[in-house]
Amino acid sequence: MAGSLIHGSTTIHYLDEFEVTCALNAADIAIDRGVIDARTFCGNNQVPGNRDSMMSFGGFGLFGADDYEEELAARMQSGANVNRLTIFGNAAAARVYEILGPLGKASHAWKAAEILGLSGEIPKGQSLTRGVALHVNSTFTATGAQTGQQHEVTAATTQVCVATIRVKSVSGAGSVTFVVQESQNDGGGDPYANIATMSATFTAPGIQRLTVSSATELWKRINISAFSGFTNVVATMIVGTQMPA
Amino acid sequence: MAGTLIHGGQPGFVHTLNAVSLCVNSLDVSINRNVVDARTNCGNSQVAGEVSTEVSDSGPCGFGAGSDEATKFAHMIATAGQAWTMKPKNAATAADNPQYAGTLLGTKFSLKLTPTGNVEQSFAAKLTDSAGYPTRTTS
Numbered sequence: 001m002a003g004s005l006i007h008g009s010t011t012i013h014y015l016d017e018f019e020v021t022c023a024l025n026a027a028d029i030a031i032d033r034g035v036i037d038a039r040t041f042c043g044n045n046q047v048p049g050n051r052d053s054m055m056s057f058g059g060f061g062l063f064g065a066d067d068y069e070e071e072l073a074a075r076m077q078s079g080a081n082v083n084r085l086t087i088f089g090n091a092a093a094a095r096v097y098e099i100l101g102p103l104g105k106a107s108h109a110w111k112a113a114e115i116l117g118l119s120g121e122i123p124k125g126q127s128l129t130r131g132v133a134l135h136v137n138s139t140f141t142a143t144g145a146q147t148g149q150q151h152e153v154t155a156a157t158t159q160v161c162v163a164t165i166r167v168k169s170v171s172g173a174g175s176v177t178f179v180v181q182e183s184q185n186d187g188g189g190d191p192y193a194n195i196a197t198m199s200a201t202f203t204a205p206g207i208q209r210l211t212v213s214s215a216t217e218l219w220k221r222i223n224i225s226a227f228s229g230f231t232n233v234v235a236t237m238i239v240g241t242q243m244p245a
Numbered sequence: 246m247a248g249t250l251i252h253g254g255q256p257g258f259v260h261t262l263n264a265v266s267l268c269v270n271s272l273d274v275s276i277n278r279n280v281v282d283a284r285t286n287c288g289n290s291q292v293a294g295e296v297s298t299e300v301s302d303s304g305p306c307g308f309g310a311g312s313d314e315a316t317k318f319a320h321m322i323a324t325a326g327q328a329w330t331m332k333p334k335n336a337a338t339a340a341d342n343p344q345y346a347g348t349l350l351g352t353k354f355s356l357k358l359t360p361t362g363n364v365e366q367s368f369a370a371k372l373t374d375s376a377g378y379p380t381r382t383t384s
Contacts, residue, residue, distance in 0.1 A: 002268045003307020003314060005363045030355035031321050035371045044295060046373040048324060048350055088308055088364060095308050097356070130318055243322050 012087040012094075012136060013057065014236065015071055017166040017207040019137070023068035023118070024059035027086055029097050031128060031243070051245060053128035055084050055099045058119030061108065072120050076106045083164060083207055084122055085238065087133050093149050094133045096238045098164060100209065101126035129162045131240020134222055137168065140176070141232045148186050148221035151239050156215040160242040161195075163210045163220070167202045167235045174229020177201040180210065180239065182217040192221055201226070202233070211242070249341045251333040259335050260302065262349065263327040265316040270304035272331060274345065276378050296377035299369065300329065300349060306356060306366035317354045317368050326350040326373045340383045347372045347379040 013021045034049030062068040075082050081100050088095040104123035110116045132149050154161040163180045170176075180198035184190040195216060200208035220239040227233075251258075260267045279294035307313045320327055326348035338344045349370040357365045372379060 002266060002316070003309040003312020005305050006308055007363050008358045009360045011358055011364070025360050027358040028355060029358075030353060031318070032353050033321060033351055035350050035352050035373075039295070044297075044375045044377050046326075046350060046371055048326075051321065086358065095314065 006088045010090050012085075012090050012236075014083075014085040014166060015068070015075070016083050017168055017205055018066060018068070018071045019168060019236075020057075020059075020062075020068045020071075023062040024057050026056075026058040026119075028056045029086065029099075029128070030054050030124075032124060051127075051243060052125045053099055053243065054122060054124040054126065055086070055097075056119065056121040057084070058107075058117065061116045061118035069118055072103070072106050072118065076103050076120075082122060083209060085164070085166075085236075087136060087236075087238075089133070089136075091136055092133050092138075092147065094136065096131050096133050096240060098129040098131070098162070098238060098240060099126050100129075127245055128243045129164075129240040130243065131162065131238050134220065134237040134239055136236050137234055138236070139232050139234050140224055140227070143224045143227045145181070145192065146222045146224070148181075148183065148192065148219045149239070150186070150218060151216075151220045152241060153218050154216045154241055157213055158244075159213070161212050161216045161239070162242050163195075163198050163237070163239045164207065165200050165202075165210070165222075165235060165237045166207045167205045167233055169205055169234045170202075171231040171233075172229060173203075175201060175203050175226065176224060176228075176230060176233050177226040178235075178237070179223045179225045181221050181223050183219040183221075184217045186219045190217070192219075192223070194223070195220075199225075251341075256334050256336070259330070259332050261328075261330045262316055262320060265311060267302065267313050267316065268304065268307060269302040269313075272302045273300070274331065274379070275299045298347065298372035298378050300372065301367065301369040303367040304365065305363040308364075313366065314356075317351065317366070320349075321351050321354050329370070329372075329379075338382055338384060343381055343383050345379040345381050347374045349373070
């Protein structure tokens with residue numbers, strides 16, 4: 001087998017900062033590329049066309065405040081972009097796919113003899129981000145640098161490096177600031193340094209998606225530069241590269 | 246039976262993309278020829294037209310460096326076609342082990358997750374070689 005198999009039961013799923021792993025029992029991700037048939041009298045010619053991606057997901061309608069059904073309904077009504085994350089594993093360093101786009105569908109399937117079903121879809125047309133998990137539902141209680149992960153070198157201008165920070169829950173009132181840092185070799189000879197503009201402050205649960213088009217180095221990590229008031233903060237963080245259109 | 250039957254799993258067929266050997270549980274290659282109906286009042290005539298080839302595979306998805314997932318995602322974001330080969334078994338190319346080769350341009354890479362099984366993938370591509378069909382070699 002080329003690579004390690006991953007069982008579906010170990011995967012983690014988010015809609016924005018809301019974890020929906022326990023609501024879903026199906027998830028599909030598709031990357032499409034049009035191939036244009038540019039055949040002429042000179043012969044066959046197949047030309048690469050546009051790329052786009054979609055994600056669909058389905059499961060059971062968990063009902064309650066801040067739960068799957070409520071969050072899906074709110075986003076369907078607002079038309080706001082949804083940041084849908086799949087983590088292929090449940091720990092740091094796992095592969096992640098993330099897509100940002102408006103919901104195109106929320107479908108209720110209710111039957112008298114079954115658990116009420118609810119599915120959604122971010123339709124074709126969005127750009128997918130592929131990356132690595134820095135932290136999965138990790139609990140933070142103080143300032144300090146966190147463990148780094150090998151991501152990839154991203155090129156200036158032609159690539160977009162993405163870091164998405166999801167604060168899932170907080171205990172108490174306060175503020176926390178996360179800064180994304182980079183190094184060529186996990187700090188071995190090349191100390192970690194802040195990536196300009198990749199900083200996010202939270203005073204409550206939420207999501208912030210940070211992007212940078214300047215070149216970045218192979219390794220990335222989170223440094224908690226400020227932490228006050230909260231007893232603890234639970235967060236999931238990824239870093240990735242946005243697929244070109 | 247003229248010729249040698251070959252089981253898909255033993256010793257296992259070979260399927261490579263960009264020189265990476267892929268692990269799938271099914272591989273489908275469809276070589277299609279457009280046959281032009283040139284029927285006239287003088288009689289039936291079917292004329293051989295252009296050829297096009299489509300390749301698709303599916304199976305459990307491996308993750309990690311050099312994995313199926315990494316190879317296929319990189320292919321999808323690449324801006325040019327990549328080399329592809331297949332042959333019935335992992336041995337020297339021969340009359341009973343012909344190699345098919347060409348340049349592929351991926352049209353779809355999808356992942357499917359369920360709680361009860363491994364993450365599954367499927368991949369589809371078109372051959373971009375000007376001939377429209379893959380090169381077949383036996384030595």
